[in-house]
Amino acid sequence: MKERQVITHLKEIAEAPYDYLRDWKRKNGKRILGYFCTNTPEEMIQAAGLLPVRILSSKNSISLASKHLQSYSCSLIQSSLEAGLRGDLNFLDGTVFPHTCDSIQRLSDIWVENLHFPFHWDLILPVKLHTESARVYLIQELRRFRLGLQEFMGHPISDENLRASIVLSNENRSLLREFYRRRAEHPGIFSGSETLAIVKTATLMLKMEHTVLLRILLSQFGPRDDYLPEGVRLFLAGSVCDQSQIFDLIETCGASLVGDDLCSGWRYFSEDVSEEGDPLEALADRFIRRVPCPCKYNPGIDRGEDLLKRIAESGAQGVIFILLKFCDPHAFDYPYLKGKLEEIKVPSLLLEVEPGGMPLGAMETRLRAFIEIFGG
């Protein structure tokens, strides 16, 4: 396969993930587990013999979900519930809700009341990450998850399975990181929406299959004729952004995306799991080592400092905060992060993604005005 064919293939999957998964299940006869948030240990799900699949937003307008969720809940939870209630997720055998924010926590309750998948799991991760007692609790919680999965699958998850699964995920993650590194050097080679497709499909496909495709992409990485001209170098900060139109729009307005700290981007693959020692403890330690997302508390690692470091490394000139409207944890961190950027004189722009629709026109006006700051 050629690089362009790979990209087309991945974009097709990313555009209609549920069709792909339904089809995949029919062909492979394997069970699929949906999950929210990159704190879910996909390695454990893989090791149990299930396909772990990240549930992101869907494009449907919200109607069924509004009987269960107030209008002041974020687009991720509204659209996920909408997809569930519409039956779009019927290929799932179950769902895993890791403890993140208040909204996901309540979504789990509403989910289990109204959707009846064979498997439902609340992974009640600690919010605190820097103490020994939190680590002990986390390991126990992961052990409980392992037992739950074993019971559901009817077979044990051995340490060997778990280790093999960790190796598969690490390999995929390291290739994604390499892809991001090269893209920061040559931002025009892959567009933002292509990048989104590449990362998103890593959360939807069998790791082995995805890794093969990533290798093809990386081996053929290089300048090409339809190379996008390099524009103002921008960095995306925020939570999840699954809307390829936004990436396209940013580029149309004359910018190049050179990095991000999104859960649907960099945060998914930034940290590996150690392949040494007890695999379950290794999963716990990856979680502890990560730069904490705003839902977690680790006073030893400053998100703001990390953001500055990553921006410097990427050579970005400005930052776009792309936040989900009604996402409390990210909205609370925004003034602090914005302040950090002001200290080093990096301009930033805040865009909010509202549930049920994208005001692209208004966004374009603001984006153009922002990009003009750089004289681009």
Added chain:
Amino acid sequence: MAEMATEKEKRRLRSSQNMKELMTRYYMGAKMAEGSDKKIAWITSGGPVEFLIAADIIPIYPENHGAMLGASRMSVELCEVAEGLGYSRDLCSYARGDIGSAITKKSPIGGLPRPDFLLACNNICGTVLKWYQALSRLFNVPLFFLDTPFIHHRLVPESLLYVRRQFEEFIDFLEVQTQKKFNRDRLAEVVQYSGESAMLWKAVLDQCAHRPSPMSCFDAFINMAPIVTLRGTKEVVDFYRDMKAELLERIAQGISAVPTEKFRLLWDNIPIWYKMRDLSELFASYGACLVADTYTNAWVFEGMDTVDPLDGLAQAYTTAYLNISIDLMVERVLDLLKRFSVDGLIIHSNRSCKPYSLGQYDIQRLIYEKAGILSLVIEADMTDARVYSDAQVKTRVEAFMETLENRKFSAPPPFPSPPQTGERVG
């Protein structure tokens, strides 16, 4: 007119005046302590204050202050200060108001005294972590974060062990802050007062099971301040003992909160602090008394009377009402409905509080399915008056009361159709 005044006077609780005095003394004491050797800690409303009291530290509750800002209608102005710093208008209005007040020193009591450290416990929401992180940066003081794992459907024993270990860590933290050895005997004593005041608080609320009810949940909202801020002290035990006696006296004298009590309702969620009087009068005009609520009941901490106080505290603080899944919340609501002979539910869908509000629509349906009880959802905010519509609330309450009226006095009661989209009455 004179007659009406006496009538109102008769219904006013003596305790409310005592409470005001108690709270004034508390805030005065706290303000005086600012800048002295005495330590001040800001704490979340569901935090284990017993440790602070045992260590002779003054606890300060921004949430109680937030309610005060709401009731005195100062909240919006202070929220706008926080919004000016980049805090989204969609965030918790207690947090916004508090940040605004911390910066401007504005509030009915001239702002809160500066903290020496902070204690945030996430048994009420994840927001407190973010809010207290912001405060920690603002005041440049240490934050102790107590993590109480959420209970989905059943309590996992490992959670209690984890919380208990954090209490030990908190004691170490306190010893560093105060430079004194923590007195565990004193803690046992404080926990005993705390448990006792929680039981007295329960007894106070339980008096509303009497028909007609001697007070309404609006009285409970006002008189909850001591159980929130000062539980663990003898004064609070005395205060609620007196309040209970007053209510018993009212029952004996036949004094009720609402002159002719026709309907008994249950309130869900934090009060709408800037509309307490209006709502109280609005419901009373239909002969409806709000006899119970899920909010004030959250301070009926149970299970504190253990041999080792840390075990009891772990149990009490982990099983808080906002730290449990909606199936468990429904069980607690059903219990309240039964104990207080409730005819209908008033559900405040509070933009500020997602853990309290998301899931309410399902709770509404489940309560109807399990107990046949109807409810009304009011969309509002606890202190941000900008999202409140008087006309809309009045119309909806009117329609709801009519439905209840028809249901109560026509035989056989009509079987209502389930709620339609966008229409939350019944």
